[in-house]
């Protein structure tokens with residue numbers, strides 16, 4: 001394997017595109033961007049920048065896309081959460097809608113829907129939908145979430161906070177978000 005940096009030796013060191021404090025003679029073999037040993041990725045066709053090597057996470061590579069996707073996902077999660085709060089008996093279907101609806105909406109705005117940071121963002125959005133549904137439910141039932149323990153099992157049942165099946169319904173969308181962006 002020939003090291004692409006050889007071709008550029010003599011061009012003089014320049015600051016790395018990602019690490020301005022690092023002087024480098026390496027350049028990406030595809031786009032020519034200055035890269036340093038910290039961010040350069042060794043590929044069969046030479047050293048490449050994280051963007052060209054495809055190793056940069058979707059979030060870091062496309063911050064604007066990520067914000068738009070998160071916003072769109074948040075709308076779906078909020079709608080599912082509101083629906084869940086008003087019709088708790090359909091918990092299983094709301095859980096599916098919250099999970100699949102949110103991630104599929106986010107995917108529409110993302111070029112590369114993958115990465116642990118995306119997983120985290122999607123899970124936070126889904127959790128927001130779940131919490132929202134419980135807050136709405138508590139409001140409708142006149143129960144203060146903070147004082148829930150005083151109300152006992154009856155209130156927990158009314159609020160759909162039992163381990164089975166309610167906790168499973170809550171885990172479902174989180175799992176969907178985690179698997180989809182893995």
Ligand SMILES: [Zn+2]
Nearest residue numbers: 028031049052
């Ligand atoms: Zn490149």
Ligand SMILES: [Zn+2]
Nearest residue numbers: 016019036039
């Ligand atoms: Zn660098």
